[in-house]
Amino acid sequence: MTGSERAQRERAGRTVCVLDELPRPGPDPLRAGTVPRDGVQTVIFTSGTTGAPKPVELTYANHTASALAAAWNVGLDPDDRWLSALPLFHVGGLAIILRAGIYGTTAVIHEQFDPDRVVQALEREAITLCSLVPTMLRRLRDAGLNSAPDLRACLLGGAPVPVDLLDWARAGSLPIVPTYGMTETASQVATLSPAEALAGIRGARPLNGVEFDSSPSGELLVRGPMVAAGELSDDGWLRTGDLGRIDDAGLLQIEGRVKDLIVTGGENVGPAEVEQALLSHPAVSDAAVLGVPDPEWGEAIVALVILRDAVEDVELLDHCRERISSYKIPKRIERVQELPRNAAGKLLRAELQIPDR
Structure with a gap:
């Protein structure tokens, strides 16, 4: 992580352990049965796009539910290769590694986002799945991406997706799949299927086990097995801070951030x-x-x-x-x-x- 992001986390008021080197592998405590599924697996910070980052506790059960819901939507193949150029200290990047461990598939991790390197991977390295944010996809377009022969789905989230990018991807038969999620939900909770995305459908479909509602003020509420329990309100819903609704077709439509209005x-x-x-x-x-x-x-x-x-x-x-x-x-x-x-x-x-x- 960057120096400023590390400093933000240290100022968040909680003890922080930052590892500059990964520890040596050891026995998996979950497989050994020494860690309950509702035990905390990850403490990860929100991105801090509208204020100071905050720590969120995610359990083994949260991550497992998220991985299973993702597989239910985009499918699962033992030869899958999921590319990530996202930072691993953000939930979108971390989730790819955890999914690979749960599925028994391959995660292809780039140390940083390099458009030319990502274009080469998508065109030549049998990448079947990937995760990006819209600014990354725009840079890939500018870098000349025009095919990804093995790509089954590319999850695109983290920010509103410009319509011109979706139109460009659809024209090139690139399966760019808009997705919605956040740190508190262990990544995605609503995602189109690849077929829906290529058909030009706009929005995101709630994943298996996820429920949505709206408050009287229009704030989007969500609950499900991948949602961090410590982030739920007394009524059992996570208040997302987003303005959104489920439309007549059952698709999630996001209209912006409450604080950004x-x-x-x-x-x-x-x-x-x-x-x-x-x-x-x-x-x-x-x-x-x-x-x-x-x-x-x-x-x-x-x-x-x-x-x-x-x-x-x-x-x-x-x-x-x-x-x-x-x-x-x-x-x-x-x-x-x-x-x-x-x-x-x-x-x-x-x-x-x-x-x-």
């Missing part, structure tokens, strides 16, 4: 929708949206963009206007050189800043 002119705007509109423009390589105090609007929507080609503000605004409601159009567009992201590629909204003029 921008209230502008009395209307609620989720930044992810505006970001996706911007990212669908070919000149935009990355984007983030935030609200800033404004005497007229309450909050004004400001977009931070990284450009791959020169483009005028008016063109970007017209592009957004064709895709989202008028009250969601940014009032300002600021060009930046980089956006704060963690090692897994997730946007760190708490660190977004408008550049000085």
Whole structure:
């Protein structure tokens, strides 16, 4: 992990043990029967995208339920090779190793995300499954990925998935499967099947054993055997902090983070929708949206963009206007050189800043 991420965990108020080298292998306590299935297997920190990371205790039973639900959705083959370029101290990367151990299959671990190396692995190294975040997939597209002959499914989560990426993947018959999950749920709890993804279906289907509901305010609630017991409210539900619902087709639709909502002119705007509109423009390589105090609007929507080609503000605004409601159009567009992201590629909204003029 990075030095700043290590420091965040040390400040979280709990004793932390950081191993710079892995211990030598020994007897598996679970197989030996010395550890109960409800015993804590992992203490892993949330990604800290909207605030300070917090420790979450996940049990052997949580990880096993997650692995079985994943196999139920994407299938299982003894020759599977699951590629991960995700950090192993985030739940998405750790889950791949644990699944491989539970399934008896192969995990292919890259020390860090290198687009050219991942493209080579997908095209030439018999990778059947992989896990990515949207910024990684966009970089793979830019690096020339156009085929993955052995790939059965690529789980794509950690952030809203831009529609243009899904359309590109579908056009190339790449089985990019949107997924939803979090540290508190030991990874995914809703994922499309590969067939649904290739058919152009949008959303994510609840995995086996998972239940969803919504609070009166629209916050998404979840429960199931992979959800950390210590994170449940008194009513038995995990409050996800996300706005979401199950639609008429039984698919999960995520509408943004509760804390991220921008209230502008009395209307609620989720930044992810505006970001996706911007990212669908070919000149935009990355984007983030935030609200800033404004005497007229309450909050004004400001977009931070990284450009791959020169483009005028008016063109970007017209592009957004064709895709989202008028009250969601940014009032300002600021060009930046980089956006704060963690090692897994997730946007760190708490660190977004408008550049000085």
